[in-house]
Amino acid sequence: MTLADQPTPAPEAAPPGTTSAPEAPPTAGTAATPAQPAKRGRRADAERNRAAILEAAGAVFAEQGGAVDVREIARRSGVGMGTLYRHFPTKDDLLVTVLGQQFDAWLADAHERASATDDPWQALTGFFEQTLTTQSRNRAVVESYIATGGPTRSCAQRCYSFIDDLRTRCMNAGLLRPDITTTDLVLLSGSLSQAVLTTGDTHPGQWRRLLRISLDGLSSRNTEPLPEPEPGT
Amino acid sequence: MTLADQPTPAPEAAPPGTTSAPEAPPTAGTAATPAQPAKRGRRADAERNRAAILEAAGAVFAEQGGAVDVREIARRSGVGMGTLYRHFPTKDDLLVTVLGQQFDAWLADAHERASATDDPWQALTGFFEQTLTTQSRNRAVVESYIATGGPTRSCAQRCYSFIDDLRTRCMNAGLLRPDITTTDLVLLSGSLSQAVLTTGDTHPGQWRRLLRISLDGLSSRNTEPLPEPEPGT
Amino acid sequence: MTLADQPTPAPEAAPPGTTSAPEAPPTAGTAATPAQPAKRGRRADAERNRAAILEAAGAVFAEQGGAVDVREIARRSGVGMGTLYRHFPTKDDLLVTVLGQQFDAWLADAHERASATDDPWQALTGFFEQTLTTQSRNRAVVESYIATGGPTRSCAQRCYSFIDDLRTRCMNAGLLRPDITTTDLVLLSGSLSQAVLTTGDTHPGQWRRLLRISLDGLSSRNTEPLPEPEPGT
Amino acid sequence: MTLADQPTPAPEAAPPGTTSAPEAPPTAGTAATPAQPAKRGRRADAERNRAAILEAAGAVFAEQGGAVDVREIARRSGVGMGTLYRHFPTKDDLLVTVLGQQFDAWLADAHERASATDDPWQALTGFFEQTLTTQSRNRAVVESYIATGGPTRSCAQRCYSFIDDLRTRCMNAGLLRPDITTTDLVLLSGSLSQAVLTTGDTHPGQWRRLLRISLDGLSSRNTEPLPEPEPGT
DNA sequence: CATGAATGAGTGTTCATTCAT
């Protein structure tokens, strides 16, 4: 699946708190239910390791992208290779889990912000701001977002759905060019993400200008129709 | 160097035929004395090899990006590894040279087109069109353009200069938002290049819509000032 | 020790019920005082675990041979790795114990059958049949039988002794070639076991033909003396 | 394919000198055709390395079986890993090539010996002798012979064909039990190979006795019909 | 005492670069 490949966009996004990781402990935390202390005893350490791995991996992937040596992650986590592979049977599993969490967090935040305002344009703008702020420090996330729209088909779809909602709100309010598609917006955000990543170190804040330009180009003030995409595809 | 890092933008681009590669000496060069045909034969052969390598590398890098196995290039060139490494002591040297040529060709074409029209907006638009059309078929070029604005500082600067000219023409004609900088345009083109690369296979032509949106956002019709970039950097 | 390495063949086999495993102490053992039910509970539990491990290991080793992952055994036993390693400090210890039991059962059965008939030739034939039938479903047993004649020196010796008895009975009845040694018979059975293992999946029953051929070759009908084994060894 | 799985036994074996290795230089040697000295120059060293690898691998596989570490082979060959993998892109390729050569040599020798005598029984006997002598010092060969009849389908088939010829000759001379099949003979030789491997170190020569017994069991002196193999398979 | 998570040396394999021919 690519960025803009969304055959059946669900009208409502999946609950944003849902992570794709099998063991996903919700944000609630460990001490909320002190029921099974025996089981908790074992899990506590493992969970700590798992968290350490995820954190280290998150950092390393963010800094260096998805192509890093697994050993680097193990080293930074303070665990052995075996531990790492016990929790994530494949480097790709680890990557997907890490990115999944980060996408989930991002989408959850996006939902929250979007429902915090009644102004549709502000919602759209805020989404782009938040997205680019988040991604400006995360190589792997951008790689994934650009390559396939997200680490998972589900992530990509939820992202698509969410953007679709924003688009609809703006469209109903007559704020958006009438022929803007959700695919346009998805592509645009990916494209800007890349720019952000590129200029993040040297020109922090530069991307805000690009964003403004793009948003201005999206507004209904522009009346000329956009070119049709290739029909045969 | 990054996309928008242009401390001292030269007002005029270097002559576009000049490559910045260290091994540059083309047909002219040292062998002014056509005495020993044997040696000249060698020279001619070497030149042929070099050309074959560059051509093969160009194709391979374009198709697969800069991370391909050097063997693939040697194979497609029909030369041995030693020959390849004699001409280009490092994979990166080869990559830089190839990209340098492609950038040069691209810039030369861009210059030509820009001087073929009197309409500044048409010049700007045409440049973006040409750039994205070219880059939609060249992975390595986009990688390089996005990462550092070009394979060498010189390339990046010439590119910057050229865009700066376009900007000036448009600005003088009052077609561009007054606070658009050259850096904005450079970043924008890199950003769109990425989108083109991403969607090239699956959504050919999609990028034209993004481009139109962006160009609309650049036009002087938009009057709100852009946010200042981070002052301290 | 190898299949036919029997320097001092005991004239009588050890009682077949005895296992040679070092951890042997079965239900009898130290806990003669049934005082603390808690401790006995533990003991019973431990024994149950040990049995579960042995059973699972037996099945797994039989199916896949001695090279299986220990985790597979732990999983099938329903116990943790630590428990497994508490009972058997080494994978090899477990293997030896399992094979020891299986050898014991096999030998016990062999003894029983051998004493159930008065026909020495029938006893010999039946032994081979039983052996090959048993082993055709047990990879690890065959591996062990072929490699060293059994999991332990004791097993190998008891096996040797038993075969020696069969040989003697047949020899006394004049049914066996006069220069057949016990080593010959041991080797022969190992060799046929291998064939059984090999052809078990694809040619079930094939091995019966080989067995018949071999048995015919053993009979006293063949009068030519066998070649002497290397004298110097 | 297993030992006795021979759907379409070719009536005549393929020319035994043919090796399955792609680069296989025939036995002729390097100096026979001094034509292209330039090309020879390069190949000589590589060929030496290839030979060194094959020799080392042959020795190591023979001693320790097919499960050895590739590094051990590289070390013993005196070459780096890359060289090894240049010549044999996979460990299995190396194994197959080595075994292929050894099988070819073995089969070639077998053909030679078989045509050196007019006595069919002597031919059969000699074949078994030669086979077991050869295999008594080669773990990997026996592993392969037992598991699949040879490293290659072709090897297995040629082996089968050859044995089939021996069988026919003996059968025509009335020396073999009439219902002996080629599969029986193939299985028997595999079975004995295993015994030979097992006892090779400790009881050299022991296997000759087993062989004699088996051969006696094969002779037409034994008139009882062999059991039918499972009909449904 | 049971659990199963942690360990880390070892496995097959790749690839930018060097070097003998």
Add this chain to the structure above:
DNA sequence: TATGAATGAACACTCATTCAT
């Protein structure tokens, strides 16, 4: 000089065994 074979440090991943809980 051109060739392509040689090099070896990495890489992703496995598994017998140990150890904290």
